[in-house]
Amino acid sequence: MIKHKDHFHGSDLEKIEEIYGIKKEEIVSFSANVNPLGVSxxxxxxxxxxxxxxxxxxxxxxxxxxxxxxxxxxxxxxxxxxxxxxxxxxxxxxxxxxxxxxxxxxxxxxxxxxxxxxxxxxxxxxxxxxxxxxxxxxxxxxxxxxxxxxxxxxxxxxxxxxxxxxxxxxxxxxxxxxxxxxxxxxxxxxxxxxxxxxxxxxxxxxxxxxxxxxxxxxxxxxxxxxxxxxxxxxxxxxxxxxxxxxxxxxxxxxxxxxxxxxxxxxSAYIKETKSLISSERARLCKLFNKNPDFKVYDPSANFVLVRILREDLTSQDLFDRAIRQKMMIRDCSTFPFLDNKYIRLCFMKPEDNDRLIRCLFH
Missing domain, CATH: 3.40.640.10 (Type I PLP-dependent aspartate aminotransferase-like (Major domain))
Structure with missing residues (x-):
């Protein structure tokens, strides 16, 4: 049996609120993998x-x-x-x-x-x-x-x-x-x-x-x-x-x-969701592919796994950087077979995605 380390789940916003002193309502969760359109x-x-x-x-x-x-x-x-x-x-x-x-x-x-x-x-x-x-x-x-x-x-x-x-x-x-x-x-x-x-x-x-x-x-x-x-x-x-x-x-x-x-x-909501995720997935992967600090793996879902190629940067560093700007990504070091060089983020609305990209590419 593989030992799973503790981690922040996409729904653990109360813990984040307590540790970082940020109101959970203000956090954009790129970790929960939930449709950014919200309920139809x-x-x-x-x-x-x-x-x-x-x-x-x-x-x-x-x-x-x-x-x-x-x-x-x-x-x-x-x-x-x-x-x-x-x-x-x-x-x-x-x-x-x-x-x-x-x-x-x-x-x-x-x-x-x-x-x-x-x-x-x-x-x-x-x-x-x-x-x-x-x-x-x-x-x-x-x-x-x-x-x-x-x-x-x-x-x-x-x-x-x-x-x-x-x-x-x-x-x-x-x-x-x-x-x-x-x-x-x-x-x-x-x-x-x-x-x-x-x-x-x-x-x-x-x-x-x-x-x-x-x-x-x-x-x-x-x-x-x-x-x-x-x-x-x-x-x-x-x-x-x-x-x-x-x-x-x-x-x-x-x-x-x-x-x-x-x-x-x-059908209208289903179509809008598929269109948004498809376009943002393609756009963000293109941006990551142009950045020598990261490698992305071809995603099928509404999220992407990213490998950090810079030696002086870890998944915890990027998690901290993002959360201080009220954005929550997933530190993947807690998954079996992954280490502290992997993060996961889901595709949100274009303006939120742009803000996260600016934060991670800083």
């Missing part, structure tokens, strides 16, 4: 209009919500499970599958390892290599799979590297996992931000493989982390039945149901 106006209007929904229980089956999610993802309603954030679904899935040994492609989100450990399992890591620009070497990776592994966890696009695995490679991985009876959990939290989302998402593979479950949420793309609305897609009906048996009834509240039914059909 349509969603705000709809929720305020339907506040009386909290006077009644939601449908236990969440049929209408699941139908909306299925249409949004391009799958069948029966293939969709909803939960109190994707973290609840990760937990339920781990409880059902109960893996003794899991393989995780890292560096990545630490919650997977925590849940596996809580279930009594052991986590092994397959490290993405800087020499490969943190892109997965599929052939080498496949050679590390064997019958001793019960579960494979893939974040796609990956956090913090922002690298991604195309569906053609994912199919190859699933074929080999099928041979070894390995279940595959794919976290697609950031896939909606990708320019080539149609080539990345593994949802179509759920029609052909019963050893895959795909997790998504509404925290990042729809800027609603407090809503706690997550969902999973799988073609494995036995798995769905097992998870639904373990789930508490009404894990999603009435307002979150209305929010989900609104946001997944909010």
């Amino acid at each position: 106006p349509l969603l705000k209007h709809t929720l305020s209009d339907q506040i009386d929904a909290i006077t009644s229980y939601p449908d236990r089956e969440y049929t209408s919500l699941r139908r909306c999610i299925a249409a949004y993802c391009g799958t069948e309603t029966e293939n969709v499970i909803v939960g109190n954030g994707s973290t609840e679904l990760i937990s339920l899935f781990i409880q059902v599958e109960h893996p003794k040994k899991a393989l995780v492609i890292g560096p990545t989100y630490s919650e997977y390892e925590r849940e596996i450990a809580l279930g009594g399992g052991t986590t092994l890591y397959y490290p993405l290599r800087e020499a490969d620009d943190f892109k997965l070497n599929v052939e080498d990776f496949l050679s590390h799979l064997n019958e001793s592994i019960d579960l494979l966890v893939i974040c796609n696009p990956n956090n913090p590297t922002s690298s991604s695995i195309p569906r053609s490679d994912m199919r190859h991985i699933l074929d080999v996992c099928k041979q070894y009876d390995i279940y595959v959990m794919v976290d697609e939290t950031y896939v909606e931000f990708a320019d080539n989302m149609a080539e990345l998402t593994a949802v179509p593979l759920t029609n052909y493989y019963n050893n895959i479950v795909i997790l998504r949420g509404t925290s990042k793309f729809f800027a609603a982390p407090g809503l706690r609305l997550g969902y999973a897609v799988t073609g494995n009906r036995d798995l769905i039945k097992s998870i639904n048996t373990r789930k508490n009834p009404w894990t999603i509240n009435s307002l979150a149901v209305i929010a989900g039914e609104t946001m997944f059909t909010d």
Whole structure:
């Protein structure tokens, strides 16, 4: 098990307030990876209009919500499970599958390892290599799979590297996992931000493989982390039945149901988000590529991993510099396989991005 160092999470603004003496409301968080547009106006209007929904229980089956999610993802309603954030679904899935040994492609989100450990399992890591620009070497990776592994966890696009695995490679991985009876959990939290989302998402593979479950949420793309609305897609009906048996009834509240039914059909907001992230991603990467002090790794998500090439500068130095100017970036020295030469930042509104660039390039 890899030891994870303490760090400031994107939601830890209270800690920052205490240590640096800066009001949390004044901090622009480039660390939380949340859509800079904030909650859509349509969603705000709809929720305020339907506040009386909290006077009644939601449908236990969440049929209408699941139908909306299925249409949004391009799958069948029966293939969709909803939960109190994707973290609840990760937990339920781990409880059902109960893996003794899991393989995780890292560096990545630490919650997977925590849940596996809580279930009594052991986590092994397959490290993405800087020499490969943190892109997965599929052939080498496949050679590390064997019958001793019960579960494979893939974040796609990956956090913090922002690298991604195309569906053609994912199919190859699933074929080999099928041979070894390995279940595959794919976290697609950031896939909606990708320019080539149609080539990345593994949802179509759920029609052909019963050893895959795909997790998504509404925290990042729809800027609603407090809503706690997550969902999973799988073609494995036995798995769905097992998870639904373990789930508490009404894990999603009435307002979150209305929010989900609104946001997944909010085409104007979805289009505006994709356009903003796409243009700012291209613009910022171009600026970083011109600066000899930094190296950026080709990002698919709404954030980029940056390597500091200057010997006299560390990730902590840049974190401090930015936070004193009321901007919070992620010091990546806390991730497995990364050191104090890596930072991660998400793409915000152009004026905020310009301010951060001026700060980092100082």
